[in-house]
Amino acid sequence: MSDTPIDRVAKATPPTVAAKIRGLSDRTIAWLFVAPTIFLLLAVNIFPLIWTINLSFTNFRANRPNRDVEYIGLRNYERILTDGDIWLTMQATAHFLFWTIVLQVLIGFTLAWLINRKFKGNDLWTTLIVLPMMLSPAVVGNFWTFLYQPQIGLFNYGVSFFTGVDPASFQMIGDVALAPWAIVIVDTWMWTPFVMLICLAGLRSIPDYIYEAAEIDRASKWRQFWTITVPMVLPFLMLAVLFRGIENFKMFDLVVQLTGGGPGSVTELTSINLKREAFEKWRTGYASAYAIVLFVTVFGLASIYVKALNKVKER
Incomplete structure (x- = not known):
């Protein structure tokens, strides 16, 4: 009987979890693998862009974090x-x-x-x-x-x-x-x-x-x-x-x-x-x-x- 790493992982997986995984479609499994990367891209790229857009409509100064932030519309642009x-x-x-x-x-x-x-x-x-x-x-x-x-x-x-x-x-x-x-x-x-x-x-x-x-x-x-x-x-x-x-x-x-x-x-x-x-x-x-x-x-x-x-x- 083979004792490869895949076999050892399969043996260590609880039966209930293994049953749920076997019931997943290939598309769902693919999304499970891709999801961490998408989340990382959103956190690193998309969120800073949205935050920058939000700040562009304010008079915020990073050296005065306690100062009241005022929304000034398109004045900066x-x-x-x-x-x-x-x-x-x-x-x-x-x-x-x-x-x-x-x-x-x-x-x-x-x-x-x-x-x-x-x-x-x-x-x-x-x-x-x-x-x-x-x-x-x-x-x-x-x-x-x-x-x-x-x-x-x-x-x-x-x-x-x-x-x-x-x-x-x-x-x-x-x-x-x-x-x-x-x-x-x-x-x-x-x-x-x-x-x-x-x-x-x-x-x-x-x-x-x-x-x-x-x-x-x-x-x-x-x-x-x-x-x-x-x-x-x-x-x-x-x-x-x-x-x-x-x-x-x-x-x-x-x-x-x-x-x-x-x-x-x-x-x-x-x-x-x-x-x-x-x-x-x-x-x-x-x-x-x-x-x-x-x-x-x-x-x-x-x-x-x-x-x-x-x-x-x-x-």
Whole structure:
């Protein structure tokens, strides 16, 4: 007679409980297994969202918990939509999003196309290229802060070598015009490998016989690239853009490590501004409304983008 763990559990189960379990349908058993996960998701995600929505209609301040909470309706939302400083942070965020996504897509796709050619040392170069995305944003921020130092930064000496500018007078982080580009460069360096891997998966999913058929029809390499490679990799590219767009909209730690949100407001993204409102000015109700506005913005844009992505996949 077998004595497996399942048999021991069956023996230890009281007869009344075993009878009830045998009487359950497969659908009910499935719901019993899924229920703890659903409850956890509700507790971790849905309840904080509902609580934030509730706070957004109040003047609640977390540093004054004993103060009477007053419901002020849509006043917080009105202040947000008419606040010029918030629109400036939106512009800074849009600038950061646009250039990081453009550079990461162009460089990532180019690297994926080169690696897909399977040259000698392919695996080694792939591993080296992927290394930056394995690092912590805090480590990356400190590393690049050192590179950007006016006196000893290797980045400054590289610029000086090509342009002849004195490295001591060249400030990448402290300059109002160059600080946003400093963040764009670091984020591109760190997350281009992620886009590359997604593009590489798309390139390797294209069957070889499609290219063979195109060669039989005497299609040039350039023609094959635009009529076969780009259309078939486009869904993967769009997926990479979606992931990076959502993540960069929430960018916080890397920017703080590099610039601290300065100089001025040129690098103060929406996430940093939200943090200031919530944990420096302690305008919790106002910050909650701000968070809801950002959530609706990201959710709405992502929904429209996903519909476009699905249409591309159906072609």
